[in-house]
Amino acid sequence: MTTNTTQYNICQYCDNIYQDPRILSCLHSYCLQCITKLHVEGTTSITCPTCNQSTTIPDEDVSSFPCNVRLSEKTKQDKILRKVTSTSPPPCDSCDENSPIAYCTECDNLLCNKCWEYHQGLKLLRSHSSFTLKKAQNMSRDKLIKMLPSSSSTSPICHDHDDHKLSFYCQQCTIPVCVKCTIISHKGHPVDEVSKQIVQNKEEIQQGLEGFPVSQEHLKEVMTAGEEMKKKIKARKNEVDTIIRQAFAKLQ
Numbered sequence: 333m334t335t336n337t338t339q340y341n342i343c344q345y346c347d348n349i350y351q352d353p354r355i356l357s358c359l360h361s362y363c364l365q366c367i368t369k370l371h372v373e374g375t376t377s378i379t380c381p382t383c384n385q386s387t388t389i390p391d392e393d394v395s396s397f398p399c400n401v402r403l404s405e406k407t408k409q410d411k412i413l414r415k416v417t418s419t420s421p422p423p424c425d426s427c428d429e430n431s432p433i434a435y436c437t438e439c440d441n442l443l444c445n446k447c448w449e450y451h452q453g454l455k456l457l458r459s460h461s462s463f464t465l466k467k468a469q470n471m472s473r474d475k476l477i478k479m480l481p482s483s484s485s486t487s488p489i490c491h492d493h494d495d496h497k498l499s500f501y502c503q504q505c506t507i508p509v510c511v512k513c514t515i516i517s518h519k520g521h522p523v524d525e526v527s528k529q530i531v532q533n534k535e536e537i538q539q540g541l542e543g544f545p546v547s548q549e550h551l552k553e554v555m556t557a558g559e560e561m562k563k564k565i566k567a568r569k570n571e572v573d574t575i576i577r578q579a580f581a582k583l584q
Contacts, residue, residue, distance in 0.1 A: 341407050345370070345381055350407045354397035358385040361400045368394050409480055415442065416468045416476075426451075436462040437480060438499055439511065456500065456525060457511070492517070501529035 343350050345366040352364040360382045362370070370378050371394050377386045378394075390396040415421055416435045421442060424432045430444030436451060438460040443451055451457050461479070468476055490496050496510035504521040514523050 341403075341410050349410075350403060353400040353403045353407065355400040355403075356380050356385075356387040356397065358383050358387065361403055364395060364397070367397060409477060412440075412480055413473065413476060416465055421465065432465060434462055434464045435468065436460050438462075438497070440497065456514070456523065459525070460499075499526055500524065501526045503529075 341349050343353070343363045343366055344360070345362045348363075350361070350363055353361045354364050354367055355361045356367075356378065358380050360380050362381075367378060370381065371389070376392060377388045379386050412435075421432055423442075424430050424444035424447050425439075425441035426443055426447040430446065432442035433445050434443045434448040435441070436443060436448075436457075439451075439457075442465075443462075448462070451460070451462070463479060490498050490510035490513060493510050493512040496512050498508035498510055500509050500511065500514055500523045501507070502509045502513070502518045502521045502523050505518065508526050508529075509518050509523065514521075
């Protein structure tokens, strides 16, 4: 399969593949670094080099321009496509030594034969979607793209290990963690796949919402009973006050 870089992945300012594409009000996109170069110091707007339309810089900070998520995803997909179909791919992302033979779409890692066998042997990882590079090289571009993760399905990146995603959930610390965290800072802690935890959280929230109307009704009943009790106490107080006044009147 050939993976020629498509025109939409090329920044019209630097003529290179997009790096952190940001979108202007005219809907043209450029690399953040290119937009920074387009900004004339002391001004509060940027002129689009394609249509000459002026765009006000949000919050006077060039980095505040919104990211073109769709373009960013397409660029990332092309990067992965080139990596998995290359005849000379980079080394295994896990051991950094051996040549890769497979790719895990959830870990976003190229894996050599040894690391892939280990990956498939772990209970927490064996359910991950993966495929061999040989298979990828014999597939059409459209079919291969469907196997790649999209921005709506990928997990956030781990703050401690920026080359791994938060694919797991530590039940002891109640936070999402990456695969490295599970064997380092969270070693020995009970963990599960973050997707399963999301499903469980949704179910708990749903149950809570289902019980909410019942709780509201119960609260109304308690408040109504409280008001009734308040009226009775007030009436009883008035009766006692009347009896006391009558008693004082007889003594006089």
